[in-house]
Amino acid sequence: MALAQLSCKVGDKEHNLNAMKRNIRQAKQKDANLVVFPELALTGYTCRDLVYELAEPIPEGLSIRRLEEVTKKEDIHVVFGMLERSERARAALYNTAVLLGPSGFIGKYRKTHLPTHSAFEEKRYFRLGYQAPVFETNIGRLGLIICYDVFFPEITRLLRLKGSQLIVCISASPAVRREFFETLTVARAIENTAYLVYVNLVGVEDGLQFWGGSRIVAPNGKIISQAKYDEEDLATGRIDYTDLERTETFVPTLRDLRPELFDLLKEQAENL
Amino acid sequence: MRLTSDALNLDLSSVESRIKRFIRDYVKKSGANGVVLGVSGGVDSSTTAAIAALALGGHAVLGIALPEEETYSVADVQHAKLVARKFGFELETVDISPILTSYFHSLPVYDVADKLSKGNLKARTRMVCLYYYANRLSKLVCGSSDKSETMIGYFTKWGDAAADIAPVMDLYKTQVRQLAVHIGVPKGIATKPSTPALWPGHLAEEELGIKYETLDLILFGLEHFMTTEDIAKQMNLPVEFVDEIKKRWLANEHKRRPPLTTKLGYRTVGSDFRLPYTSR
Numbered sequence: 001m002a003l004a005q006l007s008c009k010v011g012d013k014e015h016n017l018n019a020m021k022r023n024i025r026q027a028k029q030k031d032a033n034l035v036v037f038p039e040l041a042l043t044g045y046t047c048r049d050l051v052y053e054l055a056e057p058i059p060e061g062l063s064i065r066r067l068e069e070v071t072k073k074e075d076i077h078v079v080f081g082m083l084e085r086s087e088r089a090r091a092a093l094y095n096t097a098v099l100l101g102p103s104g105f106i107g108k109y110r111k112t113h114l115p116t117h118s119a120f121e122e123k124r125y126f127r128l129g130y131q132a133p134v135f136e137t138n139i140g141r142l143g144l145i146i147c148y149d150v151f152f153p154e155i156t157r158l159l160r161l162k163g164s165q166l167i168v169c170i171s172a173s174p175a176v177r178r179e180f181f182e183t184l185t186v187a188r189a190i191e192n193t194a195y196l197v198y199v200n201l202v203g204v205e206d207g208l209q210f211w212g213g214s215r216i217v218a219p220n221g222k223i224i225s226q227a228k229y230d231e232e233d234l235a236t237g238r239i240d241y242t243d244l245e246r247t248e249t250f251v252p253t254l255r256d257l258r259p260e261l262f263d264l265l266k267e268q269a270e271n272l
Numbered sequence: 273m274r275l276t277s278d279a280l281n282l283d284l285s286s287v288e289s290r291i292k293r294f295i296r297d298y299v300k301k302s303g304a305n306g307v308v309l310g311v312s313g314g315v316d317s318s319t320t321a322a323i324a325a326l327a328l329g330g331h332a333v334l335g336i337a338l339p340e341e342e343t344y345s346v347a348d349v350q351h352a353k354l355v356a357r358k359f360g361f362e363l364e365t366v367d368i369s370p371i372l373t374s375y376f377h378s379l380p381v382y383d384v385a386d387k388l389s390k391g392n393l394k395a396r397t398r399m400v401c402l403y404y405y406a407n408r409l410s411k412l413v414c415g416s417s418d419k420s421e422t423m424i425g426y427f428t429k430w431g432d433a434a435a436d437i438a439p440v441m442d443l444y445k446t447q448v449r450q451l452a453v454h455i456g457v458p459k460g461i462a463t464k465p466s467t468p469a470l471w472p473g474h475l476a477e478e479e480l481g482i483k484y485e486t487l488d489l490i491l492f493g494l495e496h497f498m499t500t501e502d503i504a505k506q507m508n509l510p511v512e513f514v515d516e517i518k519k520r521w522l523a524n525e526h527k528r529r530p531p532l533t534t535k536l537g538y539r540t541v542g543s544d545f546r547l548p549y550t551s552r
Contacts, residue, residue: 009550044548047548049546203297206548
């Protein structure tokens, strides 16, 4: 797989779309079956009020159509982030991850946890996602999460329990949070005995510096591949799902799950 | 959280590279060919000029010393020249005394005894000169305000804080001093007492009535949502003293924001007109 960490031009879909197309072709030349782009790669992260004019319905939007042409031609899977507009309520927007494959659109995931603190203002613009789908593809069973979701073990656990072998986490993480993400991406992989690929933005938007450092984490927590910090990069790495079974036997976290704790968690979380 | 000087320690290599990347990125996206800065020879402007030169190359940085006769300091001018030489940027000197004199002659309400109004006029005159250079040379004005002074409002509104970018504005004064030493600003500049140079013998810590080492820790506590009681207790200070700093911080919000208006429209500038910085 290929980790395409881009620096995006805020609000310029044409520019970003062309950069994505270039990276898909380059990834294909490196024999990648999957290329992953950052959160909101199509528009840049800090779009603020421009979100309303930049969002598109998924999968009907033009940008999806244009990227589908590339994934079909290159016979490749792509995950990327974009602003989604609801077909039924035009002010209902989502921060969404899209999965495309050699036959076109496969599915989408709407961000479940929206950061609205510090420099983040996502709840001002976006509606929460309520689904955590797992996609059965010929490159494995994929679950998608977005950035701040990685702070909440529940969503990755849910995807794993639904059969996901590979968690794809797309991100727009600014530099002051690097240590958190470097720790949590490893933790989510280990505790779920799953592969995790993390792809972060680079570049500077509104004073926020995105740090890159995209990576593939093995189920035992080892870093299989790591992209550069703070610079655009197209890192690649190979994963082998047969290693999942070996790790699951060594640290059988799924076997040892205690479902009754989830009831207690729910009760406590509702009364925080 | 412990309010000791350790709390203000930085990963200086990381801070240096973040600030340089920020300057390079913004200048490039703006289409300008560099930056112009006022260089007084103090720690903030020397450090900002130095890091701008490290980021862009000295050829893209123009320092301007803007002395005036009342506060003229040979040492400060020498320090400005020293930094320019060491970091390889050009330094031009513009004596603003004649401009100030003509203001004083032109303003019917001018009062020589009102040193604050006169001092602010000096700071704003420097700003006007910097923007003239920026316009003429297609450069940006790079400000050198630090976080300590910005938080307590210790600056002239639309004067020294007026700039297109302010690369060290998220660093407290004592952190700017750390960065100065780290990037090679001569120690004599990095550690000398700060002065806004608005009137003769004007020293920041004297006017503020507090050492920056103390002020920065109080502000750091406030930044981290600590109560004034907690800050005072930890630092062994009277709570009334910390309360005064907090009041000063809050009361100066008007200096840090665009002018306030009353909401009348659908989206309002400075309030809920929330747009990103975009390049052309």
